[in-house]
Amino acid sequence: MLLSALFGAVIGGLVVAYIAMRFLVPEQANVLPDSTPKTIFPPSNEEEIPFTERDLPEYQDTAIVRAAQKVVPTVVGITNKAKVYDIFHGRTILRDRATGSGVIISEDGYIVTNNHVIDGASEIWVTLGEEEIQAELVGGDLATDLAVLKIDKTGLPAAQFGDSDKIVVGETAIAIGNPLGLEFSQTVTVGHISAKKRTINIGEQAFNFIQTDAAINDGNSGGALVNLNGEVIGINTAKIKVTGVEGMGFAIPSNLVKSITSQLIEKGRIIRPWLGIYSGGDVDEALARQLRLPVDYGVIVQQVVPDSPAKRGGIKAGDIIIALGGKQTKVFADLREAINQHQIGEEVEVVVIRENQEVKLKVVLEEAPEELQ
Numbered sequence: 001m002l003l004s005a006l007f008g009a010v011i012g013g014l015v016v017a018y019i020a021m022r023f024l025v026p027e028q029a030n031v032l033p034d035s036t037p038k039t040i041f042p043p044s045n046e047e048e049i050p051f052t053e054r055d056l057p058e059y060q061d062t063a064i065v066r067a068a069q070k071v072v073p074t075v076v077g078i079t080n081k082a083k084v085y086d087i088f089h090g091r092t093i094l095r096d097r098a099t100g101s102g103v104i105i106s107e108d109g110y111i112v113t114n115n116h117v118i119d120g121a122s123e124i125w126v127t128l129g130e131e132e133i134q135a136e137l138v139g140g141d142l143a144t145d146l147a148v149l150k151i152d153k154t155g156l157p158a159a160q161f162g163d164s165d166k167i168v169v170g171e172t173a174i175a176i177g178n179p180l181g182l183e184f185s186q187t188v189t190v191g192h193i194s195a196k197k198r199t200i201n202i203g204e205q206a207f208n209f210i211q212t213d214a215a216i217n218d219g220n221s222g223g224a225l226v227n228l229n230g231e232v233i234g235i236n237t238a239k240i241k242v243t244g245v246e247g248m249g250f251a252i253p254s255n256l257v258k259s260i261t262s263q264l265i266e267k268g269r270i271i272r273p274w275l276g277i278y279s280g281g282d283v284d285e286a287l288a289r290q291l292r293l294p295v296d297y298g299v300i301v302q303q304v305v306p307d308s309p310a311k312r313g314g315i316k317a318g319d320i321i322i323a324l325g326g327k328q329t330k331v332f333a334d335l336r337e338a339i340n341q342h343q344i345g346e347e348v349e350v351v352v353i354r355e356n357q358e359v360k361l362k363v364v365l366e367e368a369p370e371e372l373q
Helices: 013-019 063-074 254-267 285-291 309-313 332-340
Strands: 005-007 075-086 091-104 110-114 123-128 131-141 146-150 172-177 187-202 205-212 224-226 232-239 249-253 273-282 299-304 320-324 347-354 357-364
Touching: 063 075, 063 172, 063 187, 063 224, 075 110, 091 172, 091 232, 110 232, 110 254, 131 254, 146 254, 172 205, 172 232, 205 232, 205 332, 232 254, 249 254, 273 309, 273 332, 299 309, 299 332, 309 357, 320 332
Parallel strands: none
Antiparallel strands: 005 273, 075 091, 075 123, 091 110, 110 146, 123 131, 131 146, 172 187, 172 224, 187 205, 205 249, 224 232, 232 249, 273 299, 299 320, 320 347, 347 357
16 A cells, blocks of 8 residues: 655645646755735635726626736746756856746735746746846745745735635636746636546645646646636646546645745745654545445554654554544545644544544644654
């Protein structure tokens, strides 16, 4: 069985880049000193969205047009520049390594993008219309594939972020970004929410995404997935590239984006809680019948890490974790997500199946070891 160390991370950015957009050579990101923006993530509202450019005839007066006009000005281009050695001239030069998208989250210049877009960059440049501005890296998080940039400019339009827990399968989804580079900047494509919480197994990990059939292409990484109210509900990050497969794009849910981005701005890095188990897989109906289990879901504990919160809380190998902190944990990704919703030092109730009996345990979450951050 595959073993997965369980801690509060959500997604492996380099792996997502591999199945989705561009794979960049990993390199430790530089983190700037703490700085606090004036206002990040302006409050959402249910008011009618005004046109931002001009009044349009009735046949163009649609929710899609209004939402696009509201968010397009907040989507920027990101260029990753790397230092390379020019053997012909015997000097080091800067060369464009990759391009992607970003979303402005505060009027004073904070921008969220994908970590894989800026990973390994010697310099990062942001394109605002005809203007190019060098950006500073506030912080990047490999585990969630998110990064925050800062440019020295004020009075910028900031995107409103909605509640990704409230999206509905089948509702309209609008993807905005820069496919195939800055030449096609602020491209708008339209589709639907295909799944709210699509669990995808990547290597030994499992992650939850918003799935959409709105076209997401190379360069859309870090762009916005938007609802009809003009709220960002996700950051576009991946698509499945398999022959014969179309319309399978994925976005990081906005609620996770808000949480991670706020921490990066405040602290420059993400400090995660952890439980301290190795997963032996998930229980399904077939396994439940075979082992005559009282539940047909849950995460099997393959091994408990010594001197871990799980060990101190009484979790044992062979237990099946079915809930943590009041959240049902049907699969491994659910368990990771449940842990992320709690703070270091917080006591949570963990419900396990042990010898076909339900057992409730109290576990105090601790800071994950540095190598797992």
